[in-house]
Amino acid sequence: MMNFLTYLINGISLGSIYAIIALGYTMVYGIAKMLNFAHGDVIMIGGYLIYIFASSLGLNPVLSIVIAMAGCTCLGIVTEKIAYKPLRNATSNLAVLITAIGVSYFLQNFALLVFGANPKAFTSVVSWEGISLAGDELKIQGVTIVTIVVSLIILLVLQLFINKTRSGQAMLAVSEDKGAATLMGIDVNKTISLTFAIGSGLAAIAGALLCSAYPTITPYTGAMPGIKAFVAAVLGGIGSIPGAMIGGLLLGVVEILSKRYISTQLADAIVFGILIIILLVKPTGLLGKNIQEKV
Amino acid sequence: MKKLHRVLSVATACALAMSMLAGCGAAKTTSSNTFKIGGIGPTSGAAAIYGSDVRDAIQIAVDEINEKGGINGYQIEYKFEDDEHNAEKSVNAYNTLKDWGMQMLVGCVTSAPCIAVSEKTHDDGMFQLTPSGTAVNCVQYDNAFRLCFSDPNQGKASAQYIAGNAELKGSTIAIIYDSSTEYSTGIHDSFVAEAGSLGLNIAVDSSFTVDSATDFSVQLQSAKDAGADLIFLPIYYQEASLILTQANTMGYDPTFFGVDGMDGILEVENFDVSLAEGVYLLTPFSATAEDELTVNFVNKFKEKTGHVPNQFGADAYDAVYAIKAVAELKNVTPSMAVSEMGATMAAGMTEVTLDNVLTSPTTITWTADGEPNKDPRAVIIQGGVYVLAE
Numbered sequence: 001m002m003n004f005l006t007y008l009i010n011g012i013s014l015g016s017i018y019a020i021i022a023l024g025y026t027m028v029y030g031i032a033k034m035l036n037f038a039h040g041d042v043i044m045i046g047g048y049l050i051y052i053f054a055s056s057l058g059l060n061p062v063l064s065i066v067i068a069m070a071g072c073t074c075l076g077i078v079t080e081k082i083a084y085k086p087l088r089n090a091t092s093n094l095a096v097l098i099t100a101i102g103v104s105y106f107l108q109n110f111a112l113l114v115f116g117a118n119p120k121a122f123t124s125v126v127s128w129e130g131i132s133l134a135g136d137e138l139k140i141q142g143v144t145i146v147t148i149v150v151s152l153i154i155l156l157v158l159q160l161f162i163n164k165t166r167s168g169q170a171m172l173a174v175s176e177d178k179g180a181a182t183l184m185g186i187d188v189n190k191t192i193s194l195t196f197a198i199g200s201g202l203a204a205i206a207g208a209l210l211c212s213a214y215p216t217i218t219p220y221t222g223a224m225p226g227i228k229a230f231v232a233a234v235l236g237g238i239g240s241i242p243g244a245m246i247g248g249l250l251l252g253v254v255e256i257l258s259k260r261y262i263s264t265q266l267a268d269a270i271v272f273g274i275l276i277i278i279l280l281v282k283p284t285g286l287l288g289k290n291i292q293e294k295v
Numbered sequence: 296m297k298k299l300h301r302v303l304s305v306a307t308a309c310a311l312a313m314s315m316l317a318g319c320g321a322a323k324t325t326s327s328n329t330f331k332i333g334g335i336g337p338t339s340g341a342a343a344i345y346g347s348d349v350r351d352a353i354q355i356a357v358d359e360i361n362e363k364g365g366i367n368g369y370q371i372e373y374k375f376e377d378d379e380h381n382a383e384k385s386v387n388a389y390n391t392l393k394d395w396g397m398q399m400l401v402g403c404v405t406s407a408p409c410i411a412v413s414e415k416t417h418d419d420g421m422f423q424l425t426p427s428g429t430a431v432n433c434v435q436y437d438n439a440f441r442l443c444f445s446d447p448n449q450g451k452a453s454a455q456y457i458a459g460n461a462e463l464k465g466s467t468i469a470i471i472y473d474s475s476t477e478y479s480t481g482i483h484d485s486f487v488a489e490a491g492s493l494g495l496n497i498a499v500d501s502s503f504t505v506d507s508a509t510d511f512s513v514q515l516q517s518a519k520d521a522g523a524d525l526i527f528l529p530i531y532y533q534e535a536s537l538i539l540t541q542a543n544t545m546g547y548d549p550t551f552f553g554v555d556g557m558d559g560i561l562e563v564e565n566f567d568v569s570l571a572e573g574v575y576l577l578t579p580f581s582a583t584a585e586d587e588l589t590v591n592f593v594n595k596f597k598e599k600t601g602h603v604p605n606q607f608g609a610d611a612y613d614a615v616y617a618i619k620a621v622a623e624l625k626n627v628t629p630s631m632a633v634s635e636m637g638a639t640m641a642a643g644m645t646e647v648t649l650d651n652v653l654t655s656p657t658t659i660t661w662t663a664d665g666e667p668n669k670d671p672r673a674v675i676i677q678g679g680v681y682v683l684a685e
Contacts, residue, residue, distance in 0.1 A: 003520060010512045055565050117343040119533045121540065121566035141544055214509035215540050216533070218341065224506050259513040264501050265474050 002137045007260050008253065013144040013213065015252020016151035020206040021229030022236065022244035023158065024199035030239035031175045031195045034093070037100040038079065040226015041107035042200050046072045046207030047217045048115055051122055061125035061208075069204040076200025077193050079103055085189070104223075111219035124212040147209045154202065155245050162241070167194060175239065228255075231275050237288025246286060327630045330371045332357070332618070333397035334611075335388045335412060336404030340379035341533070344559050345607045346404045347600075349426055350375040352608035353401055355595050356615035366622045369629050378403060382411035389415050397421070398633055399640065401614050404607060406430035406446075406478050413439045420634030422641060424618060426610035429555070430477045434665030438637045440644050442614045442654065443579070445666055446481025449554045450529065452671040453482070453577050454489035457525070457552065460684075463575075466550070467498045469523035471514045471538060473530050474502035482529035482554055498523050503534070511538050512545070519547045528553045532560035539570045550575065558606045561679060568679045577673050579654035580609035581681045589653055609653040617659070621647050 028036045046068045053064035087096040128142030162168035173181040174191045236247025259267040336346030357373045376388035385408030400423045403409040409428030416423040417436040425441045434441050457463045473479035498521040501514040526549050553576040582593050582603045596604040621643035650658040655669035674681040
């Protein structure tokens with residue numbers, strides 16, 4: 001039983017990281033209607049920034065995360081301005097999708113050039129040991145608890161931001177109808193930039209938690225979690241913020257439990273198999289809105 | 296218009312013919328005076344640490360040989376191409392080197408590219424000696440040999456070492472291997488087979504894949520639950536460093552036993568080296584050995600690159616000397632055609648006995664199927680350096 005709980009908590013922790021990454025995917029998709037495949041690589045850049053400031057220069061971890069968030073926010077805005085904005089009115093959505101894949105490869109190879117291919121061991125930003133329950137039988141690591149708490153806080157703050165602030169309302173409006181939002185005097189470009197800024201800032205936090213839980217960093221660190229988080233976003237219903245959270249948690253728990261109780265080799269096959277089944281039954285994802293096209 | 300076309304095409308044909316002639320002439324004059332040895336391996340990408348050591352170690356051996364008068368009186372020209380640990384790029388690198396006039400190949404460094412390139416060298420009859428391609432199929436053809444142990448031999452030797460070591464013999468063993476690489480699977484399979492016949496106790500046999508190579512909590516937890524006190528890690532050091540860190544945060548402290556892929560773990564940037572204390576690894580080379588040959592090689596290597604060479608570098612250094620020994624035994628000269636040279640070298644490999652080498656405590660000989668005969672060495676990491684184990 002204690003074992004099962006340990007695995008479950010590990011799964012929730014992994015799922016929380018997927019969830020934070022998935023939030024970035026889902027927000028950008030919901031508002032700009034594009035899949036930002038470079039999101040995973042922004043996480044990697046965030047991880048390297050924290051590595052530089054915290055591990056190499058010995059700065060306070062929290063301060064390093066703040067600097068990394070600022071760095072990633074700038075990166076997100078600049079990428080959007082240079083690579084995505086000129087294509088926003090392109091006839092095909094495919095153009096901006098391919099550009100996003102291009103940006104992803106660009107960032108990976110850029111990191112390869114600057115930081116080298118060799119993995120670097122990442123010093124966890126959480127120095128707390130964690131807690132022991134049930135007479136040392138159940139140990140929960142500090143980073144696990146912090147990850148779960150941080151992801152819940154992010155979810156709450158985002159919900160409040162979107163529902164209670166003017167900028168948040170503007171985002172909702174743009175996501176519902178870009179044309180009408182423009183007519184109502186909302187600056188669509190500014191709103192989309194803001195979305196990228198928030199998504200990329202979250203990516204830095206995800207980078208800190210990802211690299212602390214699995215303490216290594218390479219130029220490819222963000223690639224696989226990025227894809228899994230994308231799956232989580234689709235599973236939960238892309239465009240929906242609570243959906244991304246649920247999708248992420250579900251994915252993490254299923255992955256860890258199937259690794260333990262079914263097969264370490266089949267874990268990924270099972271995760272993606274579940275995705276296919278859910279999409280067959282509910283094509284818009286768990287919490288996705290089923291919007292009727294008006295003719 | 297038609298006329299112009301004809302004039303143009305004749306002119307192009309002439310130019311082509313001229314350039315071909317020029318090409319032939321150039322190739323002939325250089326190839327008869329020097330041996331052209333090529334090398335292929337990853338000097339960028341995830342496996343760059345292996346390829347760059349091999350590249351530099353070959354250069355050191357080539358410089359030494361050239362300084363002392365070359366092979367049979369002929370100097371060596373050497374060129375190395377990057378393959379990024381990618382089979383397709385490796386074949387491209389091979390073609391580039393062939394255009395340059397390569398006569399013998401030291402490579403590839405990693406298994407999958409090596410298998411791809413061995414198809415090409417087999418077609419061309421070119422002599423190929425891989426310093427570190429451990430997969431069985433790397434040397435499936437007559438023209439290809441290897442300097443390192445093959446995967447099955449490493450797995451077998453590891454099981455034999457554990458069974459013969461008084462401290463490790465009675466351990467409860469857990470295995471964590473990478474089921475998505477041929478390297479790791481090959482060692483794992485032969486280890487399990489040999490362990491079975493030696494009566495070793497394998498309690499947990501778990502794996503991961505390249506896509507899930509960051510979270511080892513499940514594998515470690517099941518090893519801990521099964522009471523394993525020895526974990527066999529037939530994997531590369533990148534994942535191994537993560538496993539050591541995660542085991543430590545779990546408060547789990549078994550003995551870890553790695554093979555040659557573990558070599559490099561002390562070089563991971565920012566890695567807490569104290570976690571690797573007491574790790575065993577089966578590696579043919581120890582940079583801290585005090586014999587004259589090792590000291591000379593390590594010093595030259597440090598001077599050139601600024602870091603201590605890993606086992607791959609030592610393999611490559613020995614590989615160049617193996618080529619020298621065989622070429623001198625068989626009186627190979629650069630004027631031979633590539634395939635003639637390949638056949639002669641391959642015949643010589645089975646006759647030569649290479650002594651005074653970095654990667655074996657005794658000598659190395661080769662069998663006709665391309666495998667080396669040499670004794671394994673185990674080292675323990677103590678105080679951040681390799682110490683030869685009993």
